[in-house]
Amino acid sequence: MGAFAPNLRHFVALKFEIIMHPYRTHHCSQPNEALAGTDIRLSGWCHRIRDHGGVLFIDLRDHYGITQCVVDPDSPAFKAAEPLRSEWVVKIDGQVRLRPDGTQNADMPTGMVEIYVTAIEVLGPAAELPMPVFGDVEYPEDIRLRYRFLDLRRERLHKNIMLRGQIIDSLRARMKAQNFFEFQTPILTASSPEGARDFLVPSRIHPGKFYALPQAPQQFKQLLMVAGFDRYFQIAPCFRDEDARADRSPGEFYQLDIEMSFATQEDVFASVEPVLRGVFEEFGGGMPVTQKFPMIPYRESMLKYGNDKPDLRNPLIIADVTEEFSSDSVTFNAFKNVIKAGGVVRAIPATGAGAQPRSFFDKLNDWARGEGAPGLGYVIFEAEGDQLVGKGPIAKFLPADIQQKIAAKAGLKAGDAVFFACDQEAKAARLAGLARTRIGNDLGLTEQGVFKFCWIVDFPMYEWNEDEKKIDFSHNPFSMPNFDRDAFLALSENDKDAILNITAFQYDIVCNGIELSSGAIRNHRPDVMKKAFEIAGYGEDVLIEKFGGMYRAFQYGAPPHGGIAPGVDRIVMLLAGEENLREVVVFPMNQRAEDLLMSAPSAATPKQLRELHIRLNLPEA
Numbered sequence: 001m002g003a004f005a006p007n008l009r010h011f012v013a014l015k016f017e018i019i020m021h022p023y024r025t026h027h028c029s030q031p032n033e034a035l036a037g038t039d040i041r042l043s044g045w046c047h048r049i050r051d052h053g054g055v056l057f058i059d060l061r062d063h064y065g066i067t068q069c070v071v072d073p074d075s076p077a078f079k080a081a082e083p084l085r086s087e088w089v090v091k092i093d094g095q096v097r098l099r100p101d102g103t104q105n106a107d108m109p110t111g112m113v114e115i116y117v118t119a120i121e122v123l124g125p126a127a128e129l130p131m132p133v134f135g136d137v138e139y140p141e142d143i144r145l146r147y148r149f150l151d152l153r154r155e156r157l158h159k160n161i162m163l164r165g166q167i168i169d170s171l172r173a174r175m176k177a178q179n180f181f182e183f184q185t186p187i188l189t190a191s192s193p194e195g196a197r198d199f200l201v202p203s204r205i206h207p208g209k210f211y212a213l214p215q216a217p218q219q220f221k222q223l224l225m226v227a228g229f230d231r232y233f234q235i236a237p238c239f240r241d242e243d244a245r246a247d248r249s250p251g252e253f254y255q256l257d258i259e260m261s262f263a264t265q266e267d268v269f270a271s272v273e274p275v276l277r278g279v280f281e282e283f284g285g286g287m288p289v290t291q292k293f294p295m296i297p298y299r300e301s302m303l304k305y306g307n308d309k310p311d312l313r314n315p316l317i318i319a320d321v322t323e324e325f326s327s328d329s330v331t332f333n334a335f336k337n338v339i340k341a342g343g344v345v346r347a348i349p350a351t352g353a354g355a356q357p358r359s360f361f362d363k364l365n366d367w368a369r370g371e372g373a374p375g376l377g378y379v380i381f382e383a384e385g386d387q388l389v390g391k392g393p394i395a396k397f398l399p400a401d402i403q404q405k406i407a408a409k410a411g412l413k414a415g416d417a418v419f420f421a422c423d424q425e426a427k428a429a430r431l432a433g434l435a436r437t438r439i440g441n442d443l444g445l446t447e448q449g450v451f452k453f454c455w456i457v458d459f460p461m462y463e464w465n466e467d468e469k470k471i472d473f474s475h476n477p478f479s480m481p482n483f484d485r486d487a488f489l490a491l492s493e494n495d496k497d498a499i500l501n502i503t504a505f506q507y508d509i510v511c512n513g514i515e516l517s518s519g520a521i522r523n524h525r526p527d528v529m530k531k532a533f534e535i536a537g538y539g540e541d542v543l544i545e546k547f548g549g550m551y552r553a554f555q556y557g558a559p560p561h562g563g564i565a566p567g568v569d570r571i572v573m574l575l576a577g578e579e580n581l582r583e584v585v586v587f588p589m590n591q592r593a594e595d596l597l598m599s600a601p602s603a604a605t606p607k608q609l610r611e612l613h614i615r616l617n618l619p620e621a
Helices: 004-019 141-146 155-177 218-226 265-283 298-305 322-326 333-340 358-370 400-410 425-442 485-489 496-500 526-535 540-556 568-576 606-611
Strands: 039-052 055-061 066-071 089-098 113-124 200-202 210-212 231-240 251-261 295-297 344-350 377-384 387-391 417-423 453-457 462-465 470-473 506-511 514-521 561-564
Touching: 039 066, 039 113, 055 089, 155 231, 155 251, 155 265, 155 568, 218 231, 218 251, 218 540, 218 561, 251 265, 251 568, 265 453, 265 506, 265 514, 265 561, 265 568, 295 298, 298 425, 298 453, 322 333, 322 344, 322 400, 333 344, 333 417, 344 400, 344 425, 358 417, 358 425, 377 400, 387 400, 400 417, 417 425, 462 496, 470 496, 485 526, 514 568, 526 540
Parallel strands: 066 113, 295 453
Antiparallel strands: 039 055, 039 089, 055 066, 089 113, 200 210, 231 251, 251 561, 344 417, 377 387, 377 417, 453 506, 462 470, 506 514, 514 561
């Protein structure tokens, strides 16, 4: 028995250690009323420390939540608690107890209880913080990125990153439910002459040669279709050496890459719509989501909205009033001279703007001049009896019948105003589109709390390059032209007008004015592909040199196929209610494509350069 007793004591101690984990028995989100009177152990960060008359209140935070811990002068842990500061990592032993009446916090999952602390162990002290974790104060980008590990502890950003993971899980599950199979494609590949700049990776084994990081898995996913796999998807990393924007991360980003065989454009739409609609309904906080995405032809979108990514929450529709301003009875020569030089006039309605002060119109004109335009002419419509009469700086140049026609085209009524953008077509469309957005926002017309999707379709296959006096690809050279195949193969350089009117099976998904994705039905026929490049001035030798792998593969029986690649970062940005991708990416770069946390890019050592057979030729400072 005597020999057995130490073993029994060892068993009891071992059992206690199994029950009482070295660091925690519960997460900081778990203490509740049902645990009152229970001894527990928590570990986490000191989120906030408050001294109330000698009693210390420690808000302890971990990945899961926050629990209030109390240390009074009678506690054996009081001495250990006094030196604690924000973001120290500690282990706390204590007993769960109900908070006193009047101190409960119903907004917190743990707000009905607190932990009376009996022991504290410091697991990781923290130096003085370069930026606080508590609160949501905005800090300069360089501080936030250099100390990203602290930035990620902040509640909003932490929540965004967890949301990102949940959205990716949902996208993956929804794709698999439609029998798409997940593939992984190479990261080290060949440089592509199309699109943005490549990131090049020097080869040590092959001196003087370089791999490239993929701008997208485009060619590989098409080759998978040629290889006989039917439905592909991937949460794909993509790398592009391009400048940063609020809706574009420099360096790298992720997309939901999709491809499917024996598919029409409508098949792609039918597969993608339920995925995006479902994800936005699941994570959109109850905000309404477009049920059937409308299809808007590219040229219609450029006319009505001034761009190819319309924000359909804005009800304003741009109208073409070139014909009205061309009338002999119109004496506004500033516009008529531009029209004679091939320009156009776009009318941007401003519903209810007639009630705005003069400063509203002056500010819009100043804004337009800041965009490089001479200004925005405008007319305000008022009711005089049964007539709609225009007032304003250029109304006197417009006869009554012309005013009525403009009002009818722009859908105007008494109390509305209309602004005009006059320039060559592309510039007029751009200015009108920007003005539409600004007017919609300034007048409070743009609907909030809703996700409005659409497809932009029928992109032009080709465009005229005025500088080089030649036909160029407009959008994607590998899209299938929406044109009779035999007639397409018979086109010659004399058929310029016919060529510039060819549309392609290309399409974009747009949500709330943000382009989420581009896609296309692919040009899988070698004869059609050869002709498509020939029209743009490229011989078959270019196809073989630049895209030989895919072009050769198409010689051996390629199925009709198409796909799309919605941007994951932009999807998360919309669902998180953020305006910058930096807020939904774990470790983003700054606007100069620098990783301030890891100090990248960095200089290579002389040894590394020798191994790669590279000699630097740096620009002079």
